[in-house]
Ligand SMILES: [Ca+2]
Ligand SMILES: [Ca+2]
Ligand SMILES: [Ca+2]
C-alpha cells in the first residue's frame with residue numbers, strides 16, 4: 001500500500017469511525033417535551049413506542065404534548081386515543097393527516113372490541129370528539145412552547161412535517177421552538193450486503209421526505225435512526241409472552257399479537273428514535289459525524305459527511321447551509337443488547353395508576369443483611385418493581401444484620417413502595433451489630449416497625465412462611481449471611497409444620513439463589529474470601545453441608561462485573577424527593593462519582609427471571625467453605641450447586657435491567 005493512500009485511509013477511518021469526535025447533544029432538560037408523529041396503522045413498533053413514551057412520562061422523563069398521525073386510516077386516531085387512555089392520558093391532543101396515503105391495519109380494530117356493553121379499550125375520539133388536523137395541531141403546540149423546547153419524534157411518513165415546512169411561518173416556528181427532530185427513516189449502513197436499501201417510511205411517500213430533507217432548517221439538528229438500527233435490536237417475543245399479564249387485556253400485547261403473532265421478535269425501529277431522543281447522553285447509541293441527508297428520486301437516503309476526504313469545493317458550496325444538520329445512529333453489538341433490554345423495561349412498565357393483578361410467577365423470600373451495603377436496598381427496590389409488574393410476590397423479608405434499625409429500614413422501603421405490611425423477621429444473636437451507614441434514614445420515612453426487637457424471629461418467620469405456601473413454590477434470594485438459613489435447617493417441627501427444617505425446605509423451596517462466595521479469578525486474584533461468607537463462617541459451613549436442594553451462587557465477581565452506573569443514581573430517582581434508595585446510595589458510597597457493584601441485585605434478577613438468559617450457569621458441582629471463608633467449587637455430575645457467569649453482552653443487558661428495575665417508580 002502506498003504511504004499516502006495508507007495515511008488517507010487512516011484519516012478516513014479515524015474521522016469516520018470515531019464517535020468520540022461527536023459528543024452529541026448534552027443532557028436534555030427534563031421532562032423532554034415531545035410531539036410524536038407516527039404512522040400507527042402499519043407496523044406495531046409505533047404502538048410500542050407510544051407505550052414507552054407514556055411510561056417514560058410516568059418516570060418524569062418526558063411530557064407528550066401531542067400525537068400526530070401521518071397515514072390515513074379512520075381508526076388510527078381513535079386507536080391512539082385508546083392507548084393514551086389506557087396509560088391514563090385521555091386528554092392528549094391527536095392530529096390527523098391531510099393528503100396522506102391510506103394504509104390498512106392488522107391491529108387498529110381491536111379498540112372496537114367490547115366486554116359486555118363496555119368498550120374494552122375506552123376512548124372518545126371518533127365517538128364524542130373529533131381529532132384536529134395534524135399540521136394545525138403541531139403549529140399550535142409549537143406556538144405555545146418555549147424557545148428550543150420541543151423534540152419532534154417522527155416515526156412514519158414525512159407527510160405532516162413536510163406540510164408544516166411548506167405552511168406559512170412553519171420554518172420559523174421550527175427554528176424558534178424545536179430542539180431537534182428525531183426521524184426513523186432511511187438506510188445509512190449496508191444491510192445484508194444491500195447498500196441501496198429503500199426504507200419504507202421514505203419509499204411510501206418520497207416527495208414528503210424530500211421536502212423534509214430540502215427544507216428542514218440547517219440550524220435544527222436531525223437525528224436519523226436508519227433501518228439497520230431497529231433490525232439489530234429487535235423487541236423480544238419473550239417479553240410479549242411474559243411481561244404484560246398484569247392486566248387481563250393489554251392493548252400493546254393484543255396489538256402485537258394481532259400484527260405478527262407470538263413467534264416474532266419485531267424490529268424496534270420507532271422505539272430507538274424515542275430512546276435516543278429522551279436519553280441522548282446515556283450512551284445507548286453512538287452518532288455518525290455531522291453531514292447532510294438527501295433523498296433521491298427513487299427513495300434512497302444518501303448521507304454526505306460535512307467534513308472528510310471526499311470534500312470538494314463544489315460540494316462544500318452546495319451544501320454549506322445545511323451540511324451540518326444531520327447525523328445517524330450507530331450501535332455496537334454490546335450496545336444493541338443494552339438497547340433491547342432498556343426497551344423491554346420501558347414498554348413493560350405498567351401505567352402509573354393501574355391496579356395490576358399478580359401473575360406471581362415467583363413467590364419470593366428476601367433474606368438480607370440490610371445496612372451493610374447499599375446493594376441490599378437497591379435489590380429490595382427491584383423486587384417491588386417486579387411485584388408491581390406482577391412478576392413476583394414478596395412473601396417476607398428476613399434480616400441477618402443484627403441491628404434493630406435494619407428491620408426498620410426494610411419496613412420504610414416496603415412502605416415507600418406501597419407494601420407496608422410485608423412480614424419482616426429479624427435475626428437474634430447474629431453478626432454485624434453496628435448501625436449500618438444508611439439504616440438511620442428509616443427515621444425520615446413513614447413506617448411502623450420501629451425496631452427489629454419488635455419483629456418476629458427471622459427463623460420462625462421463615463418456617464411460618466414456607467409452611468403456608470404450596471409445595472415446591474417458594475424462591476429464596478439470600479444476599480447476606482448464612483445465619484438464618486443454616487438455623488432454619490436445624491429447626492424441629494413446630495405449630496406451623498411438623499416437618500424439620502431440612503424436610504420443610506425440600507418440600508416447599510423451588511429455588512435458592514445466593515449472593516456469596518467467589519468462583520472466578522478477579523483481577524488475577526483467585527483466593528478471594530467473600531464478606532457474606534467470612535462474617536459467619538460456621539453458618540456457611542453448616543449450610544453447605546445440609547442444604548438439600550439445588551442452588552445457584554452469584555459470586556463476588558458477578559456484581560463487580562456489572563456495576564450500577566452513578567449517572568442513573570443522579571438522574572433516575574428524581575420522581576420522588578427525597579428518595580430512600582438514592583439517599584441510601586449517597587450515604588453509603590465512600591466517594592463520588594461511584595459505580596457500586598450490583599451483587600445482591602444480580603441474585604434477585606436470577607431468582608425472578610431464571611429463564612430469561614441474563615446469566616450463564618456453570619456445570620454442576622458442590623460448594624464447600626474453608627475455615628478462612630474461601631468457597632471451593634468442585635465440579636460433580638450430580639452436584640447440587642452452580643454458579644452464575646456472564647458474557648460481555650450479558651453484562652450490558654444485566655446492568656440495564658438492574659438500572660431500569662431499581663429506578664422504576666412505585667405505583
Ligand atoms: Ca380522549
Ligand atoms: Ca412507524
Ligand atoms: Ca410495616
Ligand SMILES: [Ca+2]
Nearest residue numbers: 369376479480
Ligand atoms: Ca447484602
